[in-house]
Amino acid sequence: MAKILVVEDEPAIQALIATNLKRAGHEVTSAADAESAQRQIKQALPDLILLDWMLPGMSGIELARSLRNDERSRIVPIIMLTARGDEHDKILGLETGADDYITKPFSPRELVARIKAVLRRRAPQATEDAVEIAGLRLDPVSHRVAAGGQAAELGPTEFRLLHFLMTHAERVHSRSQLLDQVWGDHVFVEERTVDVHIRRLRAALEASGHDALIQTVRGSGYRLSATPKVAD
Numbered sequence: 001m002a003k004i005l006v007v008e009d010e011p012a013i014q015a016l017i018a019t020n021l022k023r024a025g026h027e028v029t030s031a032a033d034a035e036s037a038q039r040q041i042k043q044a045l046p047d048l049i050l051l052d053w054m055l056p057g058m059s060g061i062e063l064a065r066s067l068r069n070d071e072r073s074r075i076v077p078i079i080m081l082t083a084r085g086d087e088h089d090k091i092l093g094l095e096t097g098a099d100d101y102i103t104k105p106f107s108p109r110e111l112v113a114r115i116k117a118v119l120r121r122r123a124p125q126a127t128e129d130a131v132e133i134a135g136l137r138l139d140p141v142s143h144r145v146a147a148g149g150q151a152a153e154l155g156p157t158e159f160r161l162l163h164f165l166m167t168h169a170e171r172v173h174s175r176s177q178l179l180d181q182v183w184g185d186h187v188f189v190e191e192r193t194v195d196v197h198i199r200r201l202r203a204a205l206e207a208s209g210h211d212a213l214i215q216t217v218r219g220s221g222y223r224l225s226a227t228p229k230v231a232d
């Protein structure tokens with residue numbers, strides 16, 4: 001269940017894609033051109049972007065390039081959609097930073113499978129795969145967390161926060177990156193909200209000592225790591 005932004009100017013294709021992605025359990029938003037896609041992305045980062053090559057105004061390739069050149073949107077995986085089957089175009093699309101490439105017409109089943117593969121690789125927090133680190137296990141399907149074999153009770157935000165940190169372990173995330181990735185909203189939440197939920201998350205994991213996995217990196221943000229933190 002990923003948040004997917006579909007950028008496609010043909011209403012019939014846009015509707016067909018939306019129907020199939022919703023059926024596969026995803027949350028879908030749509031944009032008919034690159035400019036309105038940019039506005040939506042500015043508000044909230046999707047987990048994945050399905051991007052039509054041929055758009056009125058700014059092309060899909062140009063949009064992909066600008067998203068890749070931006071620090072904030074760089075991490076969002078992109079699948080290009082196109083009527084062209086040309087090898088040269090395919091190479092250009094991938095060079096621009098697209099993660100995959102689908103030629104129209106495509107079967108809904110192929111589309112859903114490709115999305116799943118790209119999410120697994122690039123946005124594992126948007127998949128339903130269970131993750132386990134150092135005796136801490138999170139299962140998105142049953143929505144359960146076990147710490148050292150004991151069930152841990154987490155609120156919905158703490159659950160999403162832990163899911164993101166576990167699927168992106170050993171890396172430092174700034175508060176604003178966490179807001180984008182976990183809250184999905186860059187604009188309306190204050191950064192100290194992140195600290196509040198980190199505190200709750202640590203409290204929920206304290207009994208088994210797994211709170212030590214959630215590390216504060218001074219001046220930078222937070223990191224989940226199985227390696228004990230060296231004092232700074």
Ligand code: CA
Nearest residue numbers: 009052054055
């Ligand atoms: Ca088009």
